[in-house]
Amino acid sequence: MKHPMLAAVIGGLLPAVLFGLSGVMQKACARTGIGTGPYLVITGLAVLVVGGLLTAVEHEAVVSRKGVALTALFGALWAGGIGCIAVALRRHGAQISQLVPLYNMNTLVAVLLGLLVFSEWREVHWGRLLLASLLIIAGGVLAASSAKAIVEP
Structure with missing residues:
Protein backbone atom coordinates (compact mmCIF):
# COMPACT_ATOMS: atom_id res chain seq x y z
CA MET A 1 0.00 0.00 0.00
CA LYS A 2 1.34 3.43 -0.95
CA HIS A 3 1.34 6.26 1.59
CA PRO A 4 2.02 9.64 -0.10
CA MET A 5 2.32 11.54 3.20
CA LEU A 6 4.75 9.00 4.65
CA ALA A 7 6.73 9.11 1.40
CA ALA A 8 6.91 12.92 1.65
CA VAL A 9 8.19 12.74 5.22
CA ILE A 10 10.72 9.95 4.59
CA GLY A 11 11.86 11.16 1.17
CA GLY A 12 11.45 14.92 1.62
CA LEU A 13 11.37 16.30 5.14
CA LEU A 14 13.90 13.95 6.76
CA PRO A 15 16.44 14.40 3.93
CA ALA A 16 15.94 18.18 4.15
CA VAL A 17 16.89 18.09 7.83
CA LEU A 18 19.75 15.63 7.28
CA PHE A 19 21.14 17.58 4.30
CA GLY A 20 20.80 20.84 6.25
CA LEU A 21 22.76 19.38 9.15
CA SER A 22 25.32 17.92 6.74
CA GLY A 23 25.87 21.40 5.26
CA VAL A 24 26.76 22.72 8.69
CA MET A 25 29.05 19.73 9.21
CA GLN A 26 30.77 20.49 5.89
CA LYS A 27 31.70 23.93 7.18
CA ALA A 28 32.85 22.46 10.52
CA CYS A 29 35.01 19.92 8.66
CA ALA A 30 36.53 22.63 6.47
CA ARG A 31 37.48 24.61 9.57
CA THR A 32 39.56 21.66 10.80
CA GLY A 33 41.71 21.90 7.66
CA ALA A 94 33.06 30.32 1.18
CA GLN A 95 30.08 30.79 3.47
CA ILE A 96 27.86 27.72 3.82
CA SER A 97 24.83 30.02 4.10
CA GLN A 98 25.57 31.26 0.59
CA LEU A 99 26.67 27.98 -1.00
CA VAL A 100 23.73 25.82 0.08
CA PRO A 101 21.08 27.85 -1.79
CA LEU A 102 23.33 27.89 -4.85
CA TYR A 103 24.13 24.18 -4.97
CA ASN A 104 20.56 23.32 -4.12
CA MET A 105 19.61 24.85 -7.44
CA ASN A 106 20.50 21.31 -8.50
CA THR A 107 16.75 20.94 -8.15
CA LEU A 108 16.42 22.69 -11.51
CA VAL A 109 18.85 20.30 -13.18
CA ALA A 110 17.05 17.28 -11.71
CA VAL A 111 13.63 18.64 -12.69
CA LEU A 112 14.71 19.36 -16.25
CA LEU A 113 16.30 15.93 -16.68
CA GLY A 114 13.30 14.24 -15.03
CA LEU A 115 11.00 15.99 -17.48
CA LEU A 116 13.09 14.87 -20.45
CA VAL A 117 14.59 11.51 -19.50
CA PHE A 118 11.62 10.06 -17.60
CA SER A 119 8.88 11.86 -19.58
CA GLU A 120 7.54 13.49 -16.44
CA TRP A 121 6.55 16.50 -18.55
CA ARG A 122 3.26 14.71 -19.20
CA GLU A 123 2.21 14.88 -15.57
CA VAL A 124 3.22 18.34 -14.34
CA HIS A 125 1.45 21.65 -13.94
CA TRP A 126 3.72 23.84 -16.06
CA GLY A 127 2.69 27.16 -14.50
CA ARG A 128 3.51 25.97 -10.99
CA LEU A 129 6.76 24.39 -12.14
CA LEU A 130 7.86 27.59 -13.86
CA LEU A 131 6.97 29.72 -10.83
CA ALA A 132 8.80 27.33 -8.49
CA SER A 133 11.85 27.42 -10.77
CA LEU A 134 11.89 31.22 -10.80
CA LEU A 135 11.63 31.30 -7.00
CA ILE A 136 14.52 28.84 -6.68
CA ILE A 137 16.67 30.99 -8.98
CA ALA A 138 15.72 34.18 -7.14
CA GLY A 139 16.51 32.58 -3.78
CA GLY A 140 19.88 31.34 -5.00
CA VAL A 141 20.84 34.73 -6.40
CA LEU A 142 19.70 36.56 -3.26
CA ALA A 143 21.55 34.18 -0.95
CA ALA A 144 24.71 34.23 -3.04
CA SER A 145 24.79 38.00 -2.97
CA SER A 146 23.95 38.31 0.74
CA ALA A 147 27.49 38.85 2.00
CA LYS A 148 28.12 42.21 3.57
CA ALA A 149 30.76 44.20 1.75
CA ILE A 150 34.00 44.44 3.71
CA VAL A 151 35.37 47.94 3.63
CA GLU A 152 39.08 48.13 4.40
CA PRO A 153 40.40 51.38 5.91
Missing part, protein backbone atom coordinates in the same frame (compact mmCIF):
# COMPACT_ATOMS: atom_id res chain seq x y z
CA ILE A 34 41.04 18.31 6.53
CA GLY A 35 42.16 17.67 2.96
CA THR A 36 39.54 17.14 0.28
CA GLY A 37 40.72 13.60 -0.51
CA PRO A 38 40.64 12.34 3.09
CA TYR A 39 37.33 14.15 3.61
CA LEU A 40 35.78 12.22 0.71
CA VAL A 41 37.33 8.90 1.80
CA ILE A 42 35.96 9.27 5.34
CA THR A 43 32.59 10.35 3.93
CA GLY A 44 32.64 7.27 1.69
CA LEU A 45 33.32 5.03 4.69
CA ALA A 46 30.37 6.58 6.52
CA VAL A 47 28.19 5.97 3.46
CA LEU A 48 29.41 2.35 3.43
CA VAL A 49 28.35 1.88 7.07
CA VAL A 50 24.92 3.46 6.55
CA GLY A 51 24.42 1.41 3.37
CA GLY A 52 25.35 -1.77 5.21
CA LEU A 53 22.92 -0.99 8.02
CA LEU A 54 20.08 -0.25 5.61
CA THR A 55 20.79 -3.44 3.68
CA ALA A 56 20.62 -5.45 6.92
CA VAL A 57 17.44 -3.71 8.14
CA GLU A 58 15.57 -3.84 4.82
CA HIS A 59 16.71 -7.40 4.00
CA GLU A 60 17.06 -6.27 0.40
CA ALA A 61 20.26 -6.85 -1.53
CA VAL A 62 19.06 -6.80 -5.12
CA VAL A 63 21.94 -5.97 -7.46
CA SER A 64 22.26 -5.93 -11.26
CA ARG A 65 25.07 -4.85 -13.58
CA LYS A 66 23.05 -1.89 -14.80
CA GLY A 67 22.17 -0.97 -11.22
CA VAL A 68 25.82 -1.11 -10.21
CA ALA A 69 26.93 1.02 -13.17
CA LEU A 70 24.27 3.69 -12.64
CA THR A 71 24.89 3.74 -8.89
CA ALA A 72 28.64 4.11 -9.43
CA LEU A 73 28.00 7.01 -11.80
CA PHE A 74 25.66 8.58 -9.24
CA GLY A 75 28.34 8.19 -6.55
CA ALA A 76 31.04 9.73 -8.72
CA LEU A 77 28.84 12.71 -9.60
CA TRP A 78 27.81 13.20 -5.99
CA ALA A 79 31.40 12.92 -4.73
CA GLY A 80 32.55 15.41 -7.36
CA GLY A 81 29.95 17.90 -6.18
CA ILE A 82 30.77 17.34 -2.51
CA GLY A 83 34.46 17.71 -3.33
CA CYS A 84 33.82 21.05 -5.04
CA ILE A 85 31.93 22.28 -1.98
CA ALA A 86 34.79 21.15 0.29
CA VAL A 87 37.34 23.04 -1.82
CA ALA A 88 35.21 26.20 -1.84
CA LEU A 89 34.80 26.06 1.94
CA ARG A 90 38.37 25.18 2.85
CA ARG A 91 40.46 26.98 0.26
CA HIS A 92 38.29 29.91 -0.70
CA GLY A 93 36.56 30.80 2.56
Whole structure:
Protein backbone atom coordinates (compact mmCIF):
# COMPACT_ATOMS: atom_id res chain seq x y z
CA MET A 1 0.00 0.00 0.00
CA LYS A 2 1.34 3.43 -0.95
CA HIS A 3 1.34 6.26 1.59
CA PRO A 4 2.02 9.64 -0.10
CA MET A 5 2.32 11.54 3.20
CA LEU A 6 4.75 9.00 4.65
CA ALA A 7 6.73 9.11 1.40
CA ALA A 8 6.91 12.92 1.65
CA VAL A 9 8.19 12.74 5.22
CA ILE A 10 10.72 9.95 4.59
CA GLY A 11 11.86 11.16 1.17
CA GLY A 12 11.45 14.92 1.62
CA LEU A 13 11.37 16.30 5.14
CA LEU A 14 13.90 13.95 6.76
CA PRO A 15 16.44 14.40 3.93
CA ALA A 16 15.94 18.18 4.15
CA VAL A 17 16.89 18.09 7.83
CA LEU A 18 19.75 15.63 7.28
CA PHE A 19 21.14 17.58 4.30
CA GLY A 20 20.80 20.84 6.25
CA LEU A 21 22.76 19.38 9.15
CA SER A 22 25.32 17.92 6.74
CA GLY A 23 25.87 21.40 5.26
CA VAL A 24 26.76 22.72 8.69
CA MET A 25 29.05 19.73 9.21
CA GLN A 26 30.77 20.49 5.89
CA LYS A 27 31.70 23.93 7.18
CA ALA A 28 32.85 22.46 10.52
CA CYS A 29 35.01 19.92 8.66
CA ALA A 30 36.53 22.63 6.47
CA ARG A 31 37.48 24.61 9.57
CA THR A 32 39.56 21.66 10.80
CA GLY A 33 41.71 21.90 7.66
CA ILE A 34 41.04 18.31 6.53
CA GLY A 35 42.16 17.67 2.96
CA THR A 36 39.54 17.14 0.28
CA GLY A 37 40.72 13.60 -0.51
CA PRO A 38 40.64 12.34 3.09
CA TYR A 39 37.33 14.15 3.61
CA LEU A 40 35.78 12.22 0.71
CA VAL A 41 37.33 8.90 1.80
CA ILE A 42 35.96 9.27 5.34
CA THR A 43 32.59 10.35 3.93
CA GLY A 44 32.64 7.27 1.69
CA LEU A 45 33.32 5.03 4.69
CA ALA A 46 30.37 6.58 6.52
CA VAL A 47 28.19 5.97 3.46
CA LEU A 48 29.41 2.35 3.43
CA VAL A 49 28.35 1.88 7.07
CA VAL A 50 24.92 3.46 6.55
CA GLY A 51 24.42 1.41 3.37
CA GLY A 52 25.35 -1.77 5.21
CA LEU A 53 22.92 -0.99 8.02
CA LEU A 54 20.08 -0.25 5.61
CA THR A 55 20.79 -3.44 3.68
CA ALA A 56 20.62 -5.45 6.92
CA VAL A 57 17.44 -3.71 8.14
CA GLU A 58 15.57 -3.84 4.82
CA HIS A 59 16.71 -7.40 4.00
CA GLU A 60 17.06 -6.27 0.40
CA ALA A 61 20.26 -6.85 -1.53
CA VAL A 62 19.06 -6.80 -5.12
CA VAL A 63 21.94 -5.97 -7.46
CA SER A 64 22.26 -5.93 -11.26
CA ARG A 65 25.07 -4.85 -13.58
CA LYS A 66 23.05 -1.89 -14.80
CA GLY A 67 22.17 -0.97 -11.22
CA VAL A 68 25.82 -1.11 -10.21
CA ALA A 69 26.93 1.02 -13.17
CA LEU A 70 24.27 3.69 -12.64
CA THR A 71 24.89 3.74 -8.89
CA ALA A 72 28.64 4.11 -9.43
CA LEU A 73 28.00 7.01 -11.80
CA PHE A 74 25.66 8.58 -9.24
CA GLY A 75 28.34 8.19 -6.55
CA ALA A 76 31.04 9.73 -8.72
CA LEU A 77 28.84 12.71 -9.60
CA TRP A 78 27.81 13.20 -5.99
CA ALA A 79 31.40 12.92 -4.73
CA GLY A 80 32.55 15.41 -7.36
CA GLY A 81 29.95 17.90 -6.18
CA ILE A 82 30.77 17.34 -2.51
CA GLY A 83 34.46 17.71 -3.33
CA CYS A 84 33.82 21.05 -5.04
CA ILE A 85 31.93 22.28 -1.98
CA ALA A 86 34.79 21.15 0.29
CA VAL A 87 37.34 23.04 -1.82
CA ALA A 88 35.21 26.20 -1.84
CA LEU A 89 34.80 26.06 1.94
CA ARG A 90 38.37 25.18 2.85
CA ARG A 91 40.46 26.98 0.26
CA HIS A 92 38.29 29.91 -0.70
CA GLY A 93 36.56 30.80 2.56
CA ALA A 94 33.06 30.32 1.18
CA GLN A 95 30.08 30.79 3.47
CA ILE A 96 27.86 27.72 3.82
CA SER A 97 24.83 30.02 4.10
CA GLN A 98 25.57 31.26 0.59
CA LEU A 99 26.67 27.98 -1.00
CA VAL A 100 23.73 25.82 0.08
CA PRO A 101 21.08 27.85 -1.79
CA LEU A 102 23.33 27.89 -4.85
CA TYR A 103 24.13 24.18 -4.97
CA ASN A 104 20.56 23.32 -4.12
CA MET A 105 19.61 24.85 -7.44
CA ASN A 106 20.50 21.31 -8.50
CA THR A 107 16.75 20.94 -8.15
CA LEU A 108 16.42 22.69 -11.51
CA VAL A 109 18.85 20.30 -13.18
CA ALA A 110 17.05 17.28 -11.71
CA VAL A 111 13.63 18.64 -12.69
CA LEU A 112 14.71 19.36 -16.25
CA LEU A 113 16.30 15.93 -16.68
CA GLY A 114 13.30 14.24 -15.03
CA LEU A 115 11.00 15.99 -17.48
CA LEU A 116 13.09 14.87 -20.45
CA VAL A 117 14.59 11.51 -19.50
CA PHE A 118 11.62 10.06 -17.60
CA SER A 119 8.88 11.86 -19.58
CA GLU A 120 7.54 13.49 -16.44
CA TRP A 121 6.55 16.50 -18.55
CA ARG A 122 3.26 14.71 -19.20
CA GLU A 123 2.21 14.88 -15.57
CA VAL A 124 3.22 18.34 -14.34
CA HIS A 125 1.45 21.65 -13.94
CA TRP A 126 3.72 23.84 -16.06
CA GLY A 127 2.69 27.16 -14.50
CA ARG A 128 3.51 25.97 -10.99
CA LEU A 129 6.76 24.39 -12.14
CA LEU A 130 7.86 27.59 -13.86
CA LEU A 131 6.97 29.72 -10.83
CA ALA A 132 8.80 27.33 -8.49
CA SER A 133 11.85 27.42 -10.77
CA LEU A 134 11.89 31.22 -10.80
CA LEU A 135 11.63 31.30 -7.00
CA ILE A 136 14.52 28.84 -6.68
CA ILE A 137 16.67 30.99 -8.98
CA ALA A 138 15.72 34.18 -7.14
CA GLY A 139 16.51 32.58 -3.78
CA GLY A 140 19.88 31.34 -5.00
CA VAL A 141 20.84 34.73 -6.40
CA LEU A 142 19.70 36.56 -3.26
CA ALA A 143 21.55 34.18 -0.95
CA ALA A 144 24.71 34.23 -3.04
CA SER A 145 24.79 38.00 -2.97
CA SER A 146 23.95 38.31 0.74
CA ALA A 147 27.49 38.85 2.00
CA LYS A 148 28.12 42.21 3.57
CA ALA A 149 30.76 44.20 1.75
CA ILE A 150 34.00 44.44 3.71
CA VAL A 151 35.37 47.94 3.63
CA GLU A 152 39.08 48.13 4.40
CA PRO A 153 40.40 51.38 5.91
